[in-house]
Amino acid sequence: MAKRQTAVIGAGISGLGATKCCLDEDLEPTCSERNGDIGGLWKFQKSTSEKMPSIYKSVTINTSKEMMCFSDFPIPDHFPNYMHNSKFMDYFRMYARHFGLLKYIRFKTKVRSVRKRPAFPFSGQWDVVVEANGKQEALVFDGVLVCSGHHTDPYLPLQSFPGIEKFEGCYFHSREYKSPEDFSGKRIIVIGIGNSGVDIAVELSHVAKQPTFRELGNGPLSQHPTVSDDLPNHIISGRVQVKPNVKEFTETDAIFEDGSREESIVVIFPTGYSFSFPFLDGLIEVTNNKVSLYKLVFPPDLEKPTLAVIGLVQPLGIVQPLGIILPIAELQSRWATRVIKGLSHLPSVKTMMADIAQRERAMEKRYVKTPRHTIQVDHIEYMDEITALVGAKPNLLLLFLSDPKLAVEVFFGPCTPYQYHLQGPGKWAGARRAILTQREWIIKPLRTRITSEDSPASSQLSWIKMAPGGLALLAAGLAYFRYIHRGKQK
Template identity: 30%
Template sequence: MGVKTVAIIGSGVSGLVSLKTCLEEGFEPVCFERESSFGGVWIFHDEPVKTHTRGALYHCLVLNSSKNMTNFSDFPYPKTSSPYIQGKEFINYIKAYVDHFDLERHIRYSTDVKRVEKATDYDVSGRWTISFAHDGEDVKQETYDAVIVCTGLYTERNMAVYPGQEQFTGEIMHSNEYKKADGLANGKTVLVVGGSHSAGDCAVDTSRVSKKTYLSMRKGTWVLQRMGPDGLPRDMAVNRRINFFIPEWLRRKNTVDHIYSRINMDNLGLKSVKKMFCSETMVNDDIGTRILCGAVVCKTGIDHFTKRGVVFTDGTSVEDLDLVVYATGYQLRAPIVDNDIISDGVKDLELYLYIFPPRLKHRTFAAVGFVETIGAHAPVFEMQARYATRVFKGCATLPPEDVMIADIKRRKNFMLNRFGKPKNFFPPIPYQDLLADRIGAKPKLWPMLLSDPVLAYRTFLGPALPYTFRLVGPHSWPGARAAIMDVWDTTFYATKTRIVRKSIGDLWGLDVGALKILLVVLFALTFFLSILC
């Protein structure tokens, strides 16, 4: 029995791309959204979040990935947009995407899904029953051939608890309650807890108006700036297919060398106790400067609270503390689904390729957006949705249950050994290429080299743009090649507001970063061939 109707839970980025891919495959999707508008965590609210079960934006947020790496594979950002997008502006791109593909008519707003469970005839049909309440009305039920859960990782905030915290007389909040420093941190002593992106943002933002801001990190972090080598957006410089043929130790060395050319991590008290690629990272352009001028002070982890302050694990303390911001992330929760399908917490989560529960009898259930990556998330979610819907349609297959479980265990062990804790985390390029290969959308080097060598050069030596997954395969996009070829013009069009003399690379239309990588690879090949001969 084939899939025709699909229920999608949530209309954030992962829900919207799932909705769009369902329409591409000819399904009849319905998207259930408990809020009154689409966008998920990208819906900006000036008032503090009242619930613990969704993420939220703060005013100073800027996307960590550049626009051409963030956008969906067949819907580029406008040429006039800046290379990096402010958080509050990203929703405008999402709205344009929804309008362009006419998605909104398939969304049911103010509809709170209570349960997703197997239908009474599941063993035969593979169908799912959705229990929901619209706008506070009585609970109703509908049955669908397949379901995609898109509630994601940013559901329940993770609030750390330390000894003595209950007696602390200052204010404590999570970063998803944080909006802006003005009116909150003016003239106050602030402590931000965490070592990743939101911790850096909150520390920098509060330090501009606070008396003093302290940043507490148990293990430190690695700070990456948005501007990478050669003045390019960092993700466009490093997220390239060719880079993954370079040994990890060399990539690590190059990354650390570039970091230290901008920020001395030791002198500023930022450096992680774990090596690069195995630790927390923080994308932040200002944290180093704020530490250098004394506005931010780095501290170790918290040992315990006092009535008016905290004592850190190194024995130092801060008194007269007014505000504590926990930028400590979120816990995975999907209470609408049984734990044996989507568990509470990453530790026990079983999802093949982070999408499919392996122990279900029918391949009619998928989870999209339950992952983290270093770089843009939206194209990763899109590729997950494309793979899931191709499986629903029968155009892509899954391996036997034992093979899927073995793959899940292998990936879990790898993450545990690398990070010392369970994580659903990976570099975007090998993962997206893997999923694209399963649906026939992965670009192939040698055929492309013969038919279109210039495009091959851009695809395999240049940034691994989302457009590359629309060059071939199902639902390819005629504009993909032009988007790849014009990427440097569209990246910097908005910033070239003053005419300057062009460099040699610009005159010849060359990607200097790609040429450097190519020279390194050619040198390495020559060296090894000389040894063999």
């Protein structure tokens, strides 16, 4: 029987994982990437082109490597815990080479359209038109995984700033920002206090004249959080100034709500992105960054579920507040490929629509109503939700009975992606070892020399002491092991 042909659109972090998941399920992937390299958003480029994601030169991940890796391919232990984008790209190349993904990727190839293949009833197949070297080609696929990301269309809320149309100074979206050298001695206003806005303001403070920034949103819990180690120090030392809203612009100045003004300025808008799927020809409607997708993956009204969107999430967490898209996208791909292959099944349209409506209500209740807050998910809760659909959610009770040491680390330790490969479809033999050694891998980059005091036991103790409530966790762990040991003696 011929393998099901599956189109993967994009070779960023979502597309790489999706291509590998296709191979795991014995599907035949063809990945189309409009760029000349893998990595998507994380591929630094000096120049920006239309509808292409882009980062600035200094970008470093704000999530630790153990939380942000592919679930069956740990990031090397000597890599920094918080990697520069170039190091992250090194990891992607290692992943692609290890699993032989590059031969399935067609670079500099744009997907122009994806349409249902004419048939009644719908066969589940898709007509896909791609373009490379100025020539178009029509292909037929049994399934489609859309991995184009949600950093596609820069969002500039210019309508919120009266007078901006007559402002003669320079203003642009943060997507155009690459490095601080061109802004030496200039006055900078950064409008928005998301992660990119904070990073840019802090970086420019070393060369510019006291950058100022202001936030666009409402209360402290109505938006997803911003993470920065440097910002408090830069504010308290006066290198970055926080200002209220910009009331209006004149030809040369920005006037703030408190009456103060800045002249001869450069204005940077790190105000996020809108996403769209123009190549889907209206198949998935996007209104103010809202989409109706079951579990943020499947269109609910398809006759056959052979098209899925991967990586269209903004994850939130307690320990790692923002940014863990990679392992979530990988899980979505594991689920989607099983659905496309017919190994997993979706509920009724009515049930899916009810789930979508419930998610939207919860989102509106929790966050300020803006295009920025439409695809938020709670990291661990959503990972468990999708893994349950895959059939690979860890059974902690069974784990405590069969492997207490591993169970304790899964229950009390960080929620690293490896635990979703312990059981069920896609079980990985290396998952147990990866979980039991993950703390050592975190410590490894911090060790500049080996001392006689270094030992696995001492490092484990140091982690427990450093953690909040560490003594309580240690006591609970010891009590549990004593209980297990007594049970074995009996």
